[in-house]
Amino acid sequence: MPLVRGGKIIDDPFVYLADDAPIPADGAILVSGARLLQEAENLFAASRKVGVIWSNNRELAELVPYLDRLAAIALIFPTFRDGRAYTQARLLRERYHYRGELRATGQVLRDQFVFMLRAGFDTFAVRKESDAEAFADTIKRYSVFYQPTGDGRITALHRRMQLRNFEGARQ
Amino acid sequence: MYAYDEIDRTLVNERVAEFRDQVERRLSGELTEDEFKMLRLQNGVYLQLHAYMFRVAIPYGTLSSRQLRKLAHVARTYDRGYGHFTTRQNVQFNWIKLKDLPDALADLAEVGIHAMQTSGNNMRNVTSDQWAGVAPGEVEDPRIWSELLRQHTTLHPEFSFLPRKFKIAITASAHDRAAIKIHDIGLRLHKNDKGENGFEVLVGGGLGRTPFIAKTIKPFVHGRDILSYVEAILRVYNQYGRRDNIYKARIKILVHELGIEKFAGEVEDEWRQMRDGALNLDDEVIEDIRSRFSYPHYEKLPHMPEELRKAAHDPAFEAWRKNSTFAHKIQGYSIVTVSLKPVGGPPGDATADQMDALADLADRYSFGEIRVGHEQNLALPHVARRDLPALWRALDRIGFATPNVNLITDIIACPGLDYCSLANARSIPIAQELTRRFANHELANLIGRLHINISGCINACGHHHVGHIGILGVEKNDEEFYQVSIGGRADEDAELGQLIGPAVKFEEVADVVEDIVEAYLALRAAPDELFIDTVERLGVEPFRERVYATR
Amino acid sequence: MTSPLQQKIKVTGPSVVTANRTWDGAVIYRTAGKDWSTDLARAAIVRVADEARALLAESVADDLGAVGAYIAPVQVGNDGRIEPGNLREQIRRSGVTIGLPVQL
Structure with missing residues (x-):
C-alpha cells in the first residue's frame, strides 16, 4: 500500500509491532493504542521513534499525555464513509497542538484527500496505486474554502473582507 | 436575492x-x-x-x-x-x-445553482421560511443566517461523513413555516432582553421510522456564536452518533438515548473550548453577507387599489385571492402562493414550460423573484396588489391558479412507488384521487384549513407524521395498504399524529378520508374550529369510531 | 450493507435478475447470454435458489455495466410470456402508473 507524504510516494519508516512482539533494539515502531497505554515507558525508553494507531472509539484524552513524545499517530477510516477520524485529527492538531506525523489509514481514497488535508493529516496510507499517483493533482481541485481549520487556509468569508478592504483603500 | x-x-x-x-x-x-x-x-x-x-x-x-x-x-x-x-x-x-x-x-x-450535499450523510440544504424577508413582523431576514450556515457546512472537511444525513431549518417568524421542529437542528431567530439577535436552538427532531419533535437545547445563542454552536453539536454527533445501525444513526436517536440534558452538557463542554475561536462571527462578516441580499425598490402603493376593487366582483378571482395571497411587510404588496396542486395532478410537479412562464411572470410582477416552500408550492414574494387580477389570469392560463392553498387538496406527497426505490406503496395516485373527491371549492372551503400528507414508506418524505391527516403506505403480502393518522402538525406547535386504526387498502383510502372529514364537520364546535383543533379537543376516538364502524 | 451475495436468497417461483444500467440508469434484465437487456422477454429465468445465486453472482460481477442487481419475481404464462411478479416490478417495466405532466 503506497504511503504519500509531502505529495510524494515514500517508503514507510515505521514498522508495525504486534501487541505480543518484543520491542526491537532500534527502528521506528508503530504500536496499538492498548500497547501504548500499557507500556509507554518501555516504548519511549530508547531514543527510537514511536507511533501509535489510535482507533475511532478511544477517547483522545487518554492519548494527550503522550503527544509530545509520539512521532506519529495513525487514525483509521474503517470505510471512507466513517468520518470520526476527521474530528480526531482536527482536535489533535487544533486543540492539543500535536505537531508530529498524522497518518490517515484504512479506506483512504482519492476523493477524500482534500478533506483529510484540511483536517490536519499529512501522511496517507493510500489504498490504490493510481490514487497515490494522483495525489498532487487531486489536492489542487479546490481553491476556495468556506471553513476555517488548522491548516490555516484563508476562508471565503475572510477573503471577501480582504478584497473589500483592499478595494476600499484604493478608492 | x-x-x-x-x-x-x-x-x-x-x-x-x-x-x-x-x-x-x-x-x-x-x-x-x-x-x-x-x-x-x-x-x-x-x-x-x-x-x-x-x-x-x-x-x-x-x-x-x-x-x-x-x-x-x-x-x-x-x-x-x-x-x-x-x-x-x-x-x-x-x-x-x-x-x-x-x-x-x-x-x-452558470446561474449559481448546485446540487452539493442534497443527499449523502452530510449537511443537507439549509432551509428556511419561504416568506423570509417579506413576512410582516419577522425578527430579521433568516436567509442571512441560512446563507452563513450554508457556506459553513458546504464541503465541510470534518462533517462530510457523518453517521447519517443532517438537516437544519431556520425561521424568524412567530408562525413557523419552515417546520423547524422536525429537523435535526431547528433555529428560531429571536431577540434577547438586550435586543440582540440570536437563536433558540432545537435539536433531535425528525420523522422516519422513529419520529421525534425537536427539543430545545439552548434558549438563546447569540448570532455571532451560531456557527461555533452548530459546529459543537455536529462534533459531538460525529463522534458519538451510532454507526452500527442505519436506522439508529440520526442525531435524534443520540439525543434520545443520552437524554437532552446529557447531550446538551456534551455540546456545552465542546462549545466552551471553541466558542472564542475562528468561528466567532464579527459584525463586519455578518454585515457583508447581509449586504449581498438585495431587496426590491418597492413603490408607495395603496392597500386597496382600484384594480382589486373591480376584480372583487369576480367570484373565481376572489376564491383564489382569499387563499393564495398573503399579507406583505410593505403596504400595497402581497405574497402570492402558486399552487402546484391541480386537481388530478401529482403534487409539486411543474413542467419546463410552466417554469419558463412563471419566470416571465416573476419578472413582470415580482421583481424577478420566486420562492419554494416545504408544502411543495411556489410563491411570488413581491406582487403589487394592483397587479393581482392580471397575475391571476396569467397563472390560470398556465394551470397555476388552483384556489386550494392550505385547503384539503393542497396535499404534500412524496413520489412514492411510482418513482422511488425505497417506497412500499404509491403516494401520487392517492393524492390525485383525493383532489378529485374534494375538487368542489365550496366543500373544500367549508372544511377549511386541513393538511394531508402522504408518504409511500416509513422514511416519511411526505411528512405523514405531521399531517393533520397523515397517510403512510405499507406493503402486506405484495399489496399496498395505508395507515391513516390524524392530529399531526408541523408548525410551532408541532405534534406527531396518532394512528386511527388498522391499515386500509388502496381503494379505501379516499373513503376513509371522506369519513374523517364528515366526522369533523359533524363534531366541530363552530365553523371556525379547524380540523386540527377539533382533533385536539376530542382526541382520535370519535374519528376512529366513525371510520371503522362500517369496516 | 450486506452484499446481495450474502443475503439469504429465497426463490418461491420463477425469477429473474434485474438492475439499472450504469451510464443511464435504465431498467435492465440479465440474459442467458451473460449480457443485459432492457426487454424482460429476454431475461434468463431461474426457479431454484442455487440457480438464482449463480445468476446473481455473475450479474453482480459486472460492476461496470449495472448497478444494484437483485432477484425479482416474475410470472411465466402458458405461452411463455414473462410478466413482472409484483407491482414494483410492474412499475419498473412499464413506467409510472400516473399520467406524466407532459406529453412525450
Whole structure:
C-alpha cells in the first residue's frame, strides 16, 4: 500500500509491532493504542521513534499525555464513509497542538484527500496505486474554502473582507 | 436575492469539475459502484426505479427568474420536460442519465445553482421560511443566517461523513413555516432582553421510522456564536452518533438515548473550548453577507387599489385571492402562493414550460423573484396588489391558479412507488384521487384549513407524521395498504399524529378520508374550529369510531 | 450493507435478475447470454435458489455495466410470456402508473 507524504510516494519508516512482539533494539515502531497505554515507558525508553494507531472509539484524552513524545499517530477510516477520524485529527492538531506525523489509514481514497488535508493529516496510507499517483493533482481541485481549520487556509468569508478592504483603500 | 460573487462561483465550478472527473472514473471502471455511490449522492444523484434522479438545492427556497429558467432548461434538455419540488426546498429530475449529469451541473452552475450535499450523510440544504424577508413582523431576514450556515457546512472537511444525513431549518417568524421542529437542528431567530439577535436552538427532531419533535437545547445563542454552536453539536454527533445501525444513526436517536440534558452538557463542554475561536462571527462578516441580499425598490402603493376593487366582483378571482395571497411587510404588496396542486395532478410537479412562464411572470410582477416552500408550492414574494387580477389570469392560463392553498387538496406527497426505490406503496395516485373527491371549492372551503400528507414508506418524505391527516403506505403480502393518522402538525406547535386504526387498502383510502372529514364537520364546535383543533379537543376516538364502524 | 451475495436468497417461483444500467440508469434484465437487456422477454429465468445465486453472482460481477442487481419475481404464462411478479416490478417495466405532466 503506497504511503504519500509531502505529495510524494515514500517508503514507510515505521514498522508495525504486534501487541505480543518484543520491542526491537532500534527502528521506528508503530504500536496499538492498548500497547501504548500499557507500556509507554518501555516504548519511549530508547531514543527510537514511536507511533501509535489510535482507533475511532478511544477517547483522545487518554492519548494527550503522550503527544509530545509520539512521532506519529495513525487514525483509521474503517470505510471512507466513517468520518470520526476527521474530528480526531482536527482536535489533535487544533486543540492539543500535536505537531508530529498524522497518518490517515484504512479506506483512504482519492476523493477524500482534500478533506483529510484540511483536517490536519499529512501522511496517507493510500489504498490504490493510481490514487497515490494522483495525489498532487487531486489536492489542487479546490481553491476556495468556506471553513476555517488548522491548516490555516484563508476562508471565503475572510477573503471577501480582504478584497473589500483592499478595494476600499484604493478608492 | 443573494448574489454569488467570484468566490462562490469558483467553488461551484470546482465542484462540477471534480464530479465530472468522478463520473468519468466510474464510467471507465476505475471507481466501483461502492466507491462511487457516496460521491454521486453528495452531488444529489440517486438511483431510483426507472433511472437516476437528480436533486438540486434551492437554498432557503429563493430563486431568481434566471435560475428558474435554467431549471426549465435542465428539465427540457436532460430530462423529460418536468421537475418535482420537494418538501425540503429542492427540485428533483426523475429521468436523468449519469453521463449527462456533469453537463447539467455545469449549466446550473452558470446561474449559481448546485446540487452539493442534497443527499449523502452530510449537511443537507439549509432551509428556511419561504416568506423570509417579506413576512410582516419577522425578527430579521433568516436567509442571512441560512446563507452563513450554508457556506459553513458546504464541503465541510470534518462533517462530510457523518453517521447519517443532517438537516437544519431556520425561521424568524412567530408562525413557523419552515417546520423547524422536525429537523435535526431547528433555529428560531429571536431577540434577547438586550435586543440582540440570536437563536433558540432545537435539536433531535425528525420523522422516519422513529419520529421525534425537536427539543430545545439552548434558549438563546447569540448570532455571532451560531456557527461555533452548530459546529459543537455536529462534533459531538460525529463522534458519538451510532454507526452500527442505519436506522439508529440520526442525531435524534443520540439525543434520545443520552437524554437532552446529557447531550446538551456534551455540546456545552465542546462549545466552551471553541466558542472564542475562528468561528466567532464579527459584525463586519455578518454585515457583508447581509449586504449581498438585495431587496426590491418597492413603490408607495395603496392597500386597496382600484384594480382589486373591480376584480372583487369576480367570484373565481376572489376564491383564489382569499387563499393564495398573503399579507406583505410593505403596504400595497402581497405574497402570492402558486399552487402546484391541480386537481388530478401529482403534487409539486411543474413542467419546463410552466417554469419558463412563471419566470416571465416573476419578472413582470415580482421583481424577478420566486420562492419554494416545504408544502411543495411556489410563491411570488413581491406582487403589487394592483397587479393581482392580471397575475391571476396569467397563472390560470398556465394551470397555476388552483384556489386550494392550505385547503384539503393542497396535499404534500412524496413520489412514492411510482418513482422511488425505497417506497412500499404509491403516494401520487392517492393524492390525485383525493383532489378529485374534494375538487368542489365550496366543500373544500367549508372544511377549511386541513393538511394531508402522504408518504409511500416509513422514511416519511411526505411528512405523514405531521399531517393533520397523515397517510403512510405499507406493503402486506405484495399489496399496498395505508395507515391513516390524524392530529399531526408541523408548525410551532408541532405534534406527531396518532394512528386511527388498522391499515386500509388502496381503494379505501379516499373513503376513509371522506369519513374523517364528515366526522369533523359533524363534531366541530363552530365553523371556525379547524380540523386540527377539533382533533385536539376530542382526541382520535370519535374519528376512529366513525371510520371503522362500517369496516 | 450486506452484499446481495450474502443475503439469504429465497426463490418461491420463477425469477429473474434485474438492475439499472450504469451510464443511464435504465431498467435492465440479465440474459442467458451473460449480457443485459432492457426487454424482460429476454431475461434468463431461474426457479431454484442455487440457480438464482449463480445468476446473481455473475450479474453482480459486472460492476461496470449495472448497478444494484437483485432477484425479482416474475410470472411465466402458458405461452411463455414473462410478466413482472409484483407491482414494483410492474412499475419498473412499464413506467409510472400516473399520467406524466407532459406529453412525450
